[in-house]
Amino acid sequence: MKPICNETCLELSFPATDAEASAGIARLSSGLANHGLPPDKSDDVKIALAEAINNVVEHAYKGIAPAKVQVTCRLDRNRLDILISDTGHPLPGLQMPDGTPAPLGKTTQDLPEGGFGWFLIHQLTSDIQYERRDGCNRLSLRFNFDKNA
Amino acid sequence: MGLTSTSHGPIQVITVHSDRIDAAMAIQFKEDMRAETENGADRVVLNLSGVEFIDSSGLGAIVASMKQLGKDRRLDLAGPQPVVQKVFRLTRMDTVFRLFETLDDALSDPDA
Numbered sequence: 001m002k003p004i005c006n007e008t009c010l011e012l013s014f015p016a017t018d019a020e021a022s023a024g025i026a027r028l029s030s031g032l033a034n035h036g037l038p039p040d041k042s043d044d045v046k047i048a049l050a051e052a053i054n055n056v057v058e059h060a061y062k063g064i065a066p067a068k069v070q071v072t073c074r075l076d077r078n079r080l081d082i083l084i085s086d087t088g089h090p091l092p093g094l095q096m097p098d099g100t101p102a103p104l105g106k107t108t109q110d111l112p113e114g115g116f117g118w119f120l121i122h123q124l125t126s127d128i129q130y131e132r133r134d135g136c137n138r139l140s141l142r143f144n145f146d147k148n149a
Numbered sequence: 150m151g152l153t154s155t156s157h158g159p160i161q162v163i164t165v166h167s168d169r170i171d172a173a174m175a176i177q178f179k180e181d182m183r184a185e186t187e188n189g190a191d192r193v194v195l196n197l198s199g200v201e202f203i204d205s206s207g208l209g210a211i212v213a214s215m216k217q218l219g220k221d222r223r224l225d226l227a228g229p230q231p232v233v234q235k236v237f238r239l240t241r242m243d244t245v246f247r248l249f250e251t252l253d254d255a256l257s258d259p260d261a
Contacts, residue, residue: 022173026202043232050204054172104241109216113209116240120205123239 008035010073016057016066016086025050028071035075038145044124045080045143051117052084052139060088060137079126080143090132096139099123152178154185157256161190162227165200170207178207182214191222194255198228203236212242227255 010031014024029046037045049071056069067087074081091097099122102115121128127142151166163185170178186193195211203211215224227249229237237243249255 018173022169022171025171026169029202043235046202046232047204047236050171050202054204054206057172101240104245108220108245111212111216111245113212113216114205116205116208120236120239 008073008075010035010075011071013068013070016061016069016088018057021053021057021069024069024071025053028073032073032075032080037075037080041080041143041145045082048121048124048141048143049082049084051120052082052141055117056084056086056088056137060086062089064088078145080145082141082143084139084141085136087136090137091130094130094132096128096130152181152185154189156190159190159192160256161186161193162196162252162256163193164196164198168199168201169203170200170210171202171204172206175206175210178210179213179217182210183217186214186218186222189222192225193218193222194225194227194249194252196227196252197233198230198252200233201230203233205236205240208236208240208242211246215246225249225255225258227252 010028012024012028014020025046028049029042032045033042053069053071057066061067070085072083097118099118101119102112105111121141125141126144129140131138152163153166154161154163163182167174211226218224225247228251229248234243234248237246237248249258
């Protein structure tokens with residue numbers, strides 16, 4: 001395994017629009033890869049990060065002018081911590097959805113076209129924390145690296 | 150977004166020329182798929198081999214594209230990269246779509 005310096009910090013902030021989020025997610029993914037994120041974790045991180053940021057764009061700033069999404073990544077030898085913060089609406093009830101996936105239904109026409117975001121985040125992370133503080137949403141995603149992997 | 154369509158006998162192959170199908174392009178993708186498949190074949194194969202990332206919005210757009218085909222036509226997927234396969238597997242959409250490792254596999258499928 002490539003040596004990772006004690007701890008690496010990556011920070012990126014961008015306007016909460018679909019196009020900026022798409023570019024931001026791509027930049028963060030390649031930045032993390034360049035800083036030694038284990039390759040077997042990179043897909044999980046990409047997917048969870050994209051879903052979490054998309055939630056901010058679609059829900060937190062719904063009906064109000066989109067401000068910024070701030071993403072801070074701390075990568076060390078054993079884990080990656082990502083903090084995503086925004087100044088949009090709080091999560092309903094100040095709680096994260098539990099991540100039950102939308103049922104697939106019985107026929108093709110019943111198939112869900114959404115409702116997988118939180119499910120994927122729950123599935124792919126080792127730990128998630130949400131807090132509302134000083135008018136900010138702060139979502140922390142943790143990815144532990146399996147040393148035996 | 151960029152889709153191209155070719156005919157292989159009775160099969161229509163639509164190739165995605167974008168490295169991402171994500172929230173930023175999901176609506177456009179769905180509209181482009183509607184236009185491409187409006188008068189097309191009963192079996193459509195979506196070639197995803199160039200797609201390096203998909204999120205749940207992109208997944209939703211592919212599901213919507215299948216629904217648009219109606220019940221007598223079918224959308225199969227070919228060449229998904231590992232991250233794309235993972236999104237389909239986790240959401241169990243791999244039980245809904247037929248995923249072929251390569252486009253050749255999809256075109257030579259005896260059950261088609």
